[in-house]
Each structure stands twice: as C-alpha cells, then as structure tokens.
Amino acid sequence: MSRSWRMARCWSRTIGTGRSTGSAMASRRRAAALAIFLLGPVQVASAQEGFEAVQEQCVACHGTGVSLTDEVPSLGGIDAYYALLQLVAFRSGNRPGDAMQALTTDLTDNDLRAAAAWIAGLPPPQVPDTPPPPDAEAAALAQEHRCNSCHGADYRGGKQIPPLKNQREDYLRKALLDFKAERRLGSRAAMVEIAQALSEAEIDLLARYLATLP
Structure with missing residues (x-):
C-alpha cells in the first residue's frame, strides 16, 4: 500500500460519527477529493481523452470562464481543488444536479x-462595464x-471556497x-445557517451586490 493511499485512508477515517449529516457528507467529499489528488499523477493521455468527450457540454452551459446560461455559474476564477470537490460530489450524488450527475x-x-x-485555467468574470x-x-x-471571512476580503474565494465576485x-x-431550503448543504453548515437567517429580499440584495462588485 502506497504512502499516499495510507494518508488518504487515514484522513477519511478521521470523520467523526457525531457530526451532522451535512458535515459528515462534506467531510467524505473532501476525503474522496484528497484521495484523488494523492494517488499519483494524472495519466495525461487517458484523462485528456475522457474529459474531451464531455468538454463541449461543459462549454455549452458554463462558457469558457463566463456563463451565459440562466442560473448556471461562471467557472472562471475557481481553484482546481474546489472544482474537484464539486465534481466528486456530483459524481457521487452528494450534491444535487441532474445534468451534472449525468455528465x-x-x-x-x-x-x-x-x-x-481546465476549470482552474479559465479567466475569471470581469467587472461589469457599468x-x-x-x-x-x-x-x-x-x-x-x-x-x-470565508470567501476572502475581495470575494475571490480560495482553495476550498468558491469566488463570489x-x-x-x-x-x-x-x-x-x-441553502435556505436545505436542498444544498455545502461543505460547511454555516452556509445553511446564514441563508436561513436571510429573507428573500435580502438574498436578492446580496446576489446583486456580489455580482456587480467593482
């Protein structure tokens, strides 16, 4: 057994049984993503071939950095590790999303x-012209x-946190x-707690503010 695999197994076993369901699921996602990172280098040829088979579908919805599709996020500016966490969560069914699970x-x-x-190499969304x-x-x-405090002083996110700007x-x-309706739990219970404390009017206000930050 390789040292990397032992590290990944050890890391995953640290998940406590007393945590909330959402927190435990998030920890399992992080353990799975960590294992993928630790288990040796990417086999470039096979990975490129497998990803290229679906890359056009990624671009069709998400664009090449900036999404032009309603309620579909822009991917530019997202860290590779966070992107991997989400992809693992979609594949396992721990994050809802029929299209992404099928993909x-x-x-x-x-x-x-x-x-x-590929996601990590996309250009981030730009400040609105006006x-x-x-x-x-x-x-x-x-x-x-x-x-x-989590998404960064400039709201550009980090290794395990998505950008909002x-x-x-x-x-x-x-x-x-x-998050408010608990249809999505996220990697931290804090997001559910925060969203549930917001009214829909406040959610609209925050979304507009973050989307149009200069």
Whole structure:
C-alpha cells in the first residue's frame, strides 16, 4: 500500500460519527477529493481523452470562464481543488444536479482531475462595464454575515471556497435559496445557517451586490 493511499485512508477515517449529516457528507467529499489528488499523477493521455468527450457540454452551459446560461455559474476564477470537490460530489450524488450527475457519472478520477485543471485555467468574470453605484445596505449585510471571512476580503474565494465576485446574479440567488431550503448543504453548515437567517429580499440584495462588485 502506497504512502499516499495510507494518508488518504487515514484522513477519511478521521470523520467523526457525531457530526451532522451535512458535515459528515462534506467531510467524505473532501476525503474522496484528497484521495484523488494523492494517488499519483494524472495519466495525461487517458484523462485528456475522457474529459474531451464531455468538454463541449461543459462549454455549452458554463462558457469558457463566463456563463451565459440562466442560473448556471461562471467557472472562471475557481481553484482546481474546489472544482474537484464539486465534481466528486456530483459524481457521487452528494450534491444535487441532474445534468451534472449525468455528465460525471462515467468519468474516472483522472477525468475529474483533468476537468478541474481546465476549470482552474479559465479567466475569471470581469467587472461589469457599468457597475451600479455602491450599495451601503448590501455591503453592511455582507459584513454582518461575514461573507468575506470565508470567501476572502475581495470575494475571490480560495482553495476550498468558491469566488463570489462577479458571479452570475441569478446563480448566486439560486444557490442561497437552495441553502435556505436545505436542498444544498455545502461543505460547511454555516452556509445553511446564514441563508436561513436571510429573507428573500435580502438574498436578492446580496446576489446583486456580489455580482456587480467593482
């Protein structure tokens, strides 16, 4: 047994049985993604071939960095590790999404790693040409719920956290509503708690603010 595989197994066994279902599921997703990263280098030829079979479908919905599809997120600016976490979650069924589950179900670990690397290389969404004037109420709401404590001072995310800046407004709204209704649990229970404390009007306000940040 390789050292990397032992590390991955050891890491996955640290998941406590006393956690909430959402937290335990998120931990299993992180363990699975970590195992994929640790188990040796990508087999470039096979991964490229497997991912290329579905790449056009990725672009058709998500674009090449900026999404032009309603309620479908832009992928530009997302870290490879976070992208891999989400792809693993879709493939396993732990994150809902019929289209993404169908797309990933037959992909190998190497395919997912190739897809994550491609996502990480996409250009991030740009500041709107004519951003609206600063919204003090929305900024205060984001500060109250400490959005920047996880998503970064500039809302560009990180290794395990998605970027929010200039993401599609309708997608941000959908994501928050899904967290609020517990249709999506995320990797941290905090997102459900935060979303459930927001009214729909406040969700609209936050989504518009983050989507149009200068």
